[in-house]
Amino acid sequence: MEKGLISVDRWTGHSQAYFLTHLHSDHTQGLSSSWAKGPIFCSRLTAKLFPFKFPGFNLSLLRLLPIGTWHSISLVSPSSGSSSTLQVMPIDAHHCPGSVMFLFRGEFGCLLYTGDFRWETTSKRAEIGRTMLLNALKDDVVDILYLDNTYCNPSYAFPSRAIVAQQVIDIIVSHPEHDIIIGIDSLGKEDLLLHISHELKIKIWVWPERLQTMHLLGFHDTFTTKTSLTRVRAVPRYSFSVETLEGLNTMRPTIGIMPSGLPWVVRPLENGDKLFGSLLTSRYNRSKWSGNGGNHTEKPNGNLGSVEKFHKYIYSVPYSDHSCFAEIEDFVKLVLPTNMKGIVSSSSCYVDPLYYFGRLCGAYQSAQSLPHNKRKERVERLLAVNNKNTFRCGASAGLERKRAMTVKVKNSGIHVSRMSALRRKKRGAKIEENDRPN
DNA sequence: GCGATCAGTT
DNA sequence: CACAACTGATCGC
Numbered sequence: 001m002e003k004g005l006i007s008v009d010r011w012t013g014h015s016q017a018y019f020l021t022h023l024h025s026d027h028t029q030g031l032s033s034s035w036a037k038g039p040i041f042c043s044r045l046t047a048k049l050f051p052f053k054f055p056g057f058n059l060s061l062l063r064l065l066p067i068g069t070w071h072s073i074s075l076v077s078p079s080s081g082s083s084s085t086l087q088v089m090p091i092d093a094h095h096c097p098g099s100v101m102f103l104f105r106g107e108f109g110c111l112l113y114t115g116d117f118r119w120e121t122t123s124k125r126a127e128i129g130r131t132m133l134l135n136a137l138k139d140d141v142v143d144i145l146y147l148d149n150t151y152c153n154p155s156y157a158f159p160s161r162a163i164v165a166q167q168v169i170d171i172i173v174s175h176p177e178h179d180i181i182i183g184i185d186s187l188g189k190e191d192l193l194l195h196i197s198h199e200l201k202i203k204i205w206v207w208p209e210r211l212q213t214m215h216l217l218g219f220h221d222t223f224t225t226k227t228s229l230t231r232v233r234a235v236p237r238y239s240f241s242v243e244t245l246e247g248l249n250t251m252r253p254t255i256g257i258m259p260s261g262l263p264w265v266v267r268p269l270e271n272g273d274k275l276f277g278s279l280l281t282s283r284y285n286r287s288k289w290s291g292n293g294g295n296h297t298e299k300p301n302g303n304l305g306s307v308e309k310f311h312k313y314i315y316s317v318p319y320s321d322h323s324c325f326a327e328i329e330d331f332v333k334l335v336l337p338t339n340m341k342g343i344v345s346s347s348s349c350y351v352d353p354l355y356y357f358g359r360l361c362g363a364y365q366s367a368q369s370l371p372h373n374k375r376k377e378r379v380e381r382l383l384a385v386n387n388k389n390t391f392r393c394g395a396s397a398g399l400e401r402k403r404a405m406t407v408k409v410k411n412s413g414i415h416v417s418r419m420s421a422l423r424r425k426k427r428g429a430k431i432e433e434n435d436r437p438n
Numbered sequence: 439g440c441g442a443t444c445a446g447t448t
Numbered sequence: 449c450a451c452a453a454c455t456g457a458t459c460g461c
Contacts, residue, residue: 012442025453032441116452150451183448185453238448238454258448260451322452344452445457 005075006086008102008113008146011035016075017086021115022099023049023187033057041065041073043090045098049187049216065090067100068132089136092129093117095321096188097217103136109143112335114343116148118320119327120160133334142337149342149353150322157325158318165195167307168257171315172200172232179254180232183240186210188321189259190217193234197222205233245313259319325356332357 007015011030020042021027033056041063042050051057065071065088073086084107090100095116104111120126158164172180182193186209193204203224206214214223224230235244240256248254307317323331332340332353339361342353354361 025455030441034440188453236448236454237452241448260448440461441459442461443457443459445455447455448451448453 005077006104009115011037014038017041017073019088019102019113020046021093021102021113022046022096023053024096024116024185027115028053036061039063041071041088041090041102043067043098043100045217046100047098049098049213052212052216065100067092068136070136091133091136092125094120094126094129097190098187103133103142105140110140111144111146112142112337113146114148114331116150116322117331118161119323119331120162121327121330122160122162130334137335142335143339145332145335145337145340146343147328147332147340147353148322148344149328150344151320151324152328152342152353152356154325154356158320161191161319161321164259164317164319165192167317168192168196168259168319169199171255171257171307171317172196175253175255177253178231179248179252181240181245181248181254181256182232182234183237183256183258183260184210184234185237187213189234189319190214190219192259192319194219194222196232200232202232203230205230207236210234210236242311242314245311249313254313256314258314258316260316328353329357332360337361 004013004015006017006019007013008019009021009027011018011028014037016038018038018040020031020040023046031054033054035054036058038061040061042065044064044066047059047062047064050062051059067090070087070089073088074083075086076083086104086106088105089103091103093099093101093115095118099115099117101112101114101117104113119129121130168182182189182196184193196202197204204222205225205227206223208225211223211225214220227233237258240258245254245256307315309315340353340357
């Protein structure tokens with residue numbers, strides 16, 4: 001079976017060029033310090049952060065692509081030996097530092113791979129990104145849009161990060177005598193922390209490795225590893241728990257703030273436009289929260305909008321680095337691709353973006369009715385993408401995936417996974433199964 | 439030691 | 449219940 005000439009966020013196969021959208025670990029599975037299969041194309045900031053994540057990596061493999069400009073890459077078809085030129089433009093994805101989308105064009109047509117992205121309409125930076133994309137697309141039709149469909153369901157609605165950042169300020173200001181703990185990952189949410197620091201004129205504690213990352217990002221004055229300098233600390237999300245907060249509160253009054261992409265599901269039939277979400281595990285829900293009567297229902301901060309207090313020490317705020325449904329819709333309307341695919345299929349509930357946005361695709365009907373779309377097949381032979389979205393597997397893996405295949409629920413657009421819980425994790429089995437003629 | 443896979447965490 | 453992102457154990461080489 002012919003392998004893809006290029007790979008996006010996919011590191012286990014063999015390609016001639018590899019593209020990295022950003023440095024979160026679910027996009028670098030298979031990448032390591034000793035990985036050396038070929039050139040990696042990424043943004044300048046990702047390249048700067050790269051050696052910190054993969055010390056000892058052969059940096060001569062990295063190819064920096066300035067954002068917003070086209071670059072040509074020569075590829076050679078392994079089967080025919082003929083060479084072709086691929087053009088690629090990285091575009092700011094507004095997901096985390098260094099994150100980009102990749103716009104490709106070549107003999108195969110025009111592809112846009114968003115990686116993880118947030119498409120806010122309010123900020124200056126978002127406006128620049130929108131203009132950049134429109135300029136890049138002005139002479140092209142996107143044949144296939146590979147879309148971050150993490151929250152591709154109208155149930156997912158949350159405000160812009162700027163609004164939520166202000167909500168976080170309100171929480172902190174309303175607790176002047178408390179220490180503040182904020183859960184973050186190894187990359188991302190820097191803008192939130194900078195906003196807090198700027199508004200409240202305080203430094204923010206981070207753990208030592210995170211301080212190094214902050215320095216690499218160019219933030220030299222805002223962050224500290226000295227706890228005595230500030231009451232606001234950003235801690236690893238995996239060390240942020242109810243138990244942690246309860247332990248801290250035996251020493252000093254402390255509240256936790258979790259900026260989370262957890263589902264902020266609109267429940268129109270319940271409490272009007274109130275937003276609900278949860279950062280609590282089911283274990284905790286059963287064992288402690290429900291047993292603690294009434295505490296979580298008090299609303300000491302009536303003006304916090306969708307902020308939800310789940311625990312006497314913990315606030316969850318809908319600060320998401322992925323696009324909400326309305327933003328995905330805006331994006332699709334802007335790009336108007338001929339066809340599209342979701343790149344996230346790890347959930348037990350996969351929503352095909354075509355269900356919601358298919359009518360926006362110019363050639364959607366014809367693409368669906370044609371038994372063989374030659375152009376699409378050419379495209380798919382060229383491009384191998386990450387394991388959330390693999391189009392190519394060996395024959396035996398293909399058989400396995402037949403068994404684990406998803407089932408399309410008629411008229412719902414929701415594919416209910418039949419994978420066992422064991423096999424459910426990020427197998428990327430869903431997308432191409434529905435594209436292949438049987 | 440390394441990569442792949444799985445289990446488990448918030 | 450759910451998510452994205454992450455850590456850590458284990459296994460085969």
